[in-house]
Amino acid sequence: MLIKKGVITIKPIIRYNKITKAYGDLKVLKGIDFEIYPGEKVALIGPSGSGKTTLARLLMTLEEPSSGTIEVEGKLLWHEKINGKLVRAKEKHLHEMRKDIGMVFQHFYLFPHMTVLNNVMEAPITVLGMSKKEAKKQAELMIKKVGLIDKLNIYPVQLSGGQKQRVAIARALVMKPKIMLFDEPTSALDPELVGEVLDVIKEIAVEGNDTDMTMLLITHEMDFAREIADRIVFFDEGVIVEQGSPDELFDNPKTPRLQTFLSRFNS
Numbered sequence: 001m002l003i004k005k006g007v008i009t010i011k012p013i014i015r016y017n018k019i020t021k022a023y024g025d026l027k028v029l030k031g032i033d034f035e036i037y038p039g040e041k042v043a044l045i046g047p048s049g050s051g052k053t054t055l056a057r058l059l060m061t062l063e064e065p066s067s068g069t070i071e072v073e074g075k076l077l078w079h080e081k082i083n084g085k086l087v088r089a090k091e092k093h094l095h096e097m098r099k100d101i102g103m104v105f106q107h108f109y110l111f112p113h114m115t116v117l118n119n120v121m122e123a124p125i126t127v128l129g130m131s132k133k134e135a136k137k138q139a140e141l142m143i144k145k146v147g148l149i150d151k152l153n154i155y156p157v158q159l160s161g162g163q164k165q166r167v168a169i170a171r172a173l174v175m176k177p178k179i180m181l182f183d184e185p186t187s188a189l190d191p192e193l194v195g196e197v198l199d200v201i202k203e204i205a206v207e208g209n210d211t212d213m214t215m216l217l218i219t220h221e222m223d224f225a226r227e228i229a230d231r232i233v234f235f236d237e238g239v240i241v242e243q244g245s246p247d248e249l250f251d252n253p254k255t256p257r258l259q260t261f262l263s264r265f266n267s
């Protein structure tokens with residue numbers, strides 16, 4: 001945080017600078033300038049195919065931008081400066097930067113041959129070099145947090161979709177990321193299982209206010225977005241169309257494209 005002449009300036013934890021992404025001729029992101037501040041809970045909403053997942057995957061270093069830069073905590077994510085020139089960063093740099101970012105996907109991607117406990121212990125040991133004993137302790141804490149302490153030794157196949165997603169959340173949280181990305185975490189779930197996952201995310205969002213965890217949540221759950229987000233970002237056709245607090249945006253007749261989009265959820 002910078003304090004200048006009594007004015008407090010908070011630096012963004014994430015900054016997209018003129019980001020574009022194309023797949024062949026398909027221009028998915030068309031010059032995104034976007035900042036997220038430490039501890040902010042941002043909900044990214046918009047029609048299917050508008051580029052929301054791509055925006056998150058660039059940050060998770062799963063996709064590379066076609067042009068532009070991304071900074072995390074003031075450090076370039078995809079690039080390094082060598083002799084004043086921007087060059088693509090080496091894999092080691094990406095690996096280091098990724099440690100601060102956790103991601104929960106629509107499809108849980110648990111390791112099917114590992115128990116719940118081992119799924120959650122894996123990354124602290126292999127990525128952070130944590131001892132087995134400490135990783136087990138941390139993993140158990142996180143599994144307890146998502147309400148699955150009685151499932152430690154069972155395999156993903158024996159879990160419901162909602163439970164699998166809660167394990168995936170524990171697996172991301174155990175790495176103590178500064179930034180958590182959720183990409184439609186409930187879209188693959190049966191309707192009766194959505195609530196338990198949203199409740200866990202809500203709990204993290206509220207706790208995160210103390211720990212300054214920054215959250216970017218891609219969701220089609222409009223009521224949920226309204227409830228937990230500090231800021232809503234409405235994305236369409238590869239550009240940010242509107243952004244503001246839920247109170248500023250929802251029910252605001254001056255945001256016609258957003259209102260048309262939202263009306264689909266009211267029917």
Ligand SMILES: Nc1ncnc2c1ncn2[C@@H]1O[C@H](COP(=O)(O)OP(=O)(O)OP(=O)(O)O)[C@@H](O)[C@H]1O
Pocket residue numbers: 023026028046047048049050051052053054055
């Ligand atoms: N690896 C890829 N190769 C080619 N096209 C891709 C690839 N990934 C995404 N796309 C295309 O990019 C566009 C944006 O996709 P993206 O998944 O980012 O949208 P989205 O807003 O997250 O959609 P949804 O809400 O349905 O998940 C889509 O047209 C998609 O088909």
